Amino acid sequence: MLLKEELKNYAQEIGIAALGVTNSEPISEGLHIYEERIRRSFLTGGCKPRAGFEPSNLGKRIDPKKSFSETKSIIVIAVPYKISYVQENIPTLAGNLARIGWGRDYHLVVADKLRKIEQFLKDILGSINTRVLVDTGPLIERSFAVRAGIGWIGKNNTLIVPKYGSFVYIGELLINQEIEPDEPLNKDCGECTKCIEACPTQALVGPWMLNTRICISYLTQVPELAPDWIVPLLDGGLYGCDICQDACPYNVKAPDEGDPAFYPVKLLPKPDLVNLLAMNRNAYIDVVGETAVERVGREILQKNALVALARYRNDNSSKIIEQAKQDPRPFIRAVAQWCLNYVHQ
Numbered sequence: 001m002l003l004k005e006e007l008k009n010y011a012q013e014i015g016i017a018a019l020g021v022t023n024s025e026p027i028s029e030g031l032h033i034y035e036e037r038i039r040r041s042f043l044t045g046g047c048k049p050r051a052g053f054e055p056s057n058l059g060k061r062i063d064p065k066k067s068f069s070e071t072k073s074i075i076v077i078a079v080p081y082k083i084s085y086v087q088e089n090i091p092t093l094a095g096n097l098a099r100i101g102w103g104r105d106y107h108l109v110v111a112d113k114l115r116k117i118e119q120f121l122k123d124i125l126g127s128i129n130t131r132v133l134v135d136t137g138p139l140i141e142r143s144f145a146v147r148a149g150i151g152w153i154g155k156n157n158t159l160i161v162p163k164y165g166s167f168v169y170i171g172e173l174l175i176n177q178e179i180e181p182d183e184p185l186n187k188d189c190g191e192c193t194k195c196i197e198a199c200p201t202q203a204l205v206g207p208w209m210l211n212t213r214i215c216i217s218y219l220t221q222v223p224e225l226a227p228d229w230i231v232p233l234l235d236g237g238l239y240g241c242d243i244c245q246d247a248c249p250y251n252v253k254a255p256d257e258g259d260p261a262f263y264p265v266k267l268l269p270k271p272d273l274v275n276l277l278a279m280n281r282n283a284y285i286d287v288v289g290e291t292a293v294e295r296v297g298r299e300i301l302q303k304n305a306l307v308a309l310a311r312y313r314n315d316n317s318s319k320i321i322e323q324a325k326q327d328p329r330p331f332i333r334a335v336a337q338w339c340l341n342y343v344h345q
Helices: 002-013 031-039 058-062 106-125 141-147 194-198 249-253 273-278 281-288 292-296 298-310 315-324 330-343
Strands: 018-023 073-080 130-133 168-175 204-206 237-239
Touching: 002 018, 002 106, 018 141, 031 058, 073 106, 073 141, 106 130, 106 168, 141 168, 194 204, 237 292, 237 298, 273 298, 273 315, 281 292, 281 298, 292 298, 298 315, 298 330, 315 330
Parallel strands: none
Antiparallel strands: 018 073, 073 168, 130 168
């Protein structure tokens, strides 16, 4: 017990909003929801070209020992990312970047904190074997976070942490030592359905029932173009979507106490679409590098920028889209033509 108290105190010192511990038993709670999503073809695992975007192999998703065979305990952490930031100069032709794309890549930030936790434990326990996961393995991370007692799953499938809401990134340290587990919180969202009501594409077809295929966040991370009827609802989205989270009362009340690493530096919340389209590989790495957006690649980001331009439906935006038809990359040329067709519908 003393070890866990020391661990939680240390976690607070390094900017972790919540830390909990659970055992290595496979998850059983809530599996019927995933099974129903599979039955209704709402998952995207196995779909080309992003095969495995959302794995449908439940065996790997529920059993931590399939990710790290020596697992005896799982330490789950939540790092807050809600910050107050006002962009002073908004470009004439601007896109919108969800909070997940602001500042340093959360995979790196959360992993750094998990490694500090790992070193803290090594200093006390001596030699231990571990594995760090930050959205980098098949585990249903939110379910393990719930069992570790750091929050509950909202009806939009995000983890809600007391005080901080769902604007948190989570990560796990799988460890080959037993640490006393925490108890789950006895809490839920009650009758509230604000997140479901807010979803513009109705990807949230019911409580916890997400149709990923029409989720705006998903559509900004894959090469496929969104269906025509969804394009006006994207609202210039370039990466991710905050709509259902912004509607959540727990997020409205959450303090702006996100980790300083998530303040935007070069890639701003409302980027200039013209500049994004002009980026070569070096410029992309310079501006987008070490943000979470970097992982989607330059072509997908520029695909999203072209679609965002198309929504303006004016001479300036059409001229820039027309210029993109001369791009040496066939994919970008094809997207530009699709955008022009959309503009002239």
